[in-house]
Amino acid sequence: MLGLRLERLVVSFPGLPTPVLSIPALAIAPGERVAVTGPSGSGKSTLVNIVTGLERASEGVVRWHDTDIATLSEGARDAWRAGNVGLVMQDFHLFPGLSALENVLLPVRLRARSVAPHIDRARELMRRVGLARPDQPVTTMSRGEMQRVAVARALLRKPGIIIADEPTASLDPESGAVVVDLLLELAAEERATVLVVSHDARLIERMDRRIRLIAGRIAADPAGEQAA
Numbered sequence: 001m002l003g004l005r006l007e008r009l010v011v012s013f014p015g016l017p018t019p020v021l022s023i024p025a026l027a028i029a030p031g032e033r034v035a036v037t038g039p040s041g042s043g044k045s046t047l048v049n050i051v052t053g054l055e056r057a058s059e060g061v062v063r064w065h066d067t068d069i070a071t072l073s074e075g076a077r078d079a080w081r082a083g084n085v086g087l088v089m090q091d092f093h094l095f096p097g098l099s100a101l102e103n104v105l106l107p108v109r110l111r112a113r114s115v116a117p118h119i120d121r122a123r124e125l126m127r128r129v130g131l132a133r134p135d136q137p138v139t140t141m142s143r144g145e146m147q148r149v150a151v152a153r154a155l156l157r158k159p160g161i162i163i164a165d166e167p168t169a170s171l172d173p174e175s176g177a178v179v180v181d182l183l184l185e186l187a188a189e190e191r192a193t194v195l196v197v198s199h200d201a202r203l204i205e206r207m208d209r210r211i212r213l214i215a216g217r218i219a220a221d222p223a224g225e226q227a228a
């Protein structure tokens with residue numbers, strides 16, 4: 001459970017006349033559940049990439065609890081992310097040659113650690129998300145099942161931060177509702193801070209706070225303004 005503080009954040013790309021993201025200040029409390037909304041191109045994915053350390057800000061502070069990840073080297077950001085962030089992406093990012101269980105365990109294996117201590121939790125998470133066949137190749141799964149594998153994988157190491165980029169965008173409404181229930185239930189158990197980018201009204205309304213981006217700036221943040 002970690003809180004986020006952005007200060008004087010600017011993200012620019014070469015050749016573009018204006019920054020794609022410009023946020024003077026934003027604080028997200030530990031355990032808060034926040035939806036980020038906004039039109040296409042407003043900077044939502046860029047914000048995800050910055051707060052997870054996948055990309056580096058051009059300027060500013062990106063502080064999770066007491067770590068300013070904007071100052072870390074790429075290797076240190078990768079290590080910090082592996083230890084603290086559960087990521088659920090729209091297109092799942094599963095490895096096709098592997099089973100569901102192997103995909104859930106992949107973050108541990110990629111860090112060249114023994115998977116043995118994690119197998120019980122992986123199986124328990126798969127049971128919780130309703131996947132009865134851990135050895136099923138992911139290539140034979142439905143999209144809803146694949147998204148559940150991605151949720152189980154994100155939760156494997158009990159992250160303090162869960163970040164999901166359009167986690168229901170490629171699912172039918174029923175599968176989407178199941179995935180959202182599971183994600184929020186598992187996040188609540190770990191009291192994780194949750195940041196979700198979504199256009200899905202049913203997902204957005206389940207969050208404590210809704211931040212709207214327009215052209216890289218915060219255009220609305222009613223719950224945040226009340227708390228400030």
Ligand SMILES: Nc1ncnc2c1ncn2[C@@H]1O[C@H](COP(=O)(O)OP(=O)(O)OP(=O)(O)O)[C@@H](O)[C@H]1O
Pocket residue numbers: 013014016020038039040041042043044045046047
């Ligand atoms: N590496 C890059 N180089 C140049 N421009 C970029 C780069 N990455 C993103 N952009 C631009 O930054 C802006 C914000 O992009 P971003 O993907 O964050 O938007 P988004 O709100 O997530 O959009 P969508 O809802 O369509 O996914 C866009 O105009 C995009 O073209």
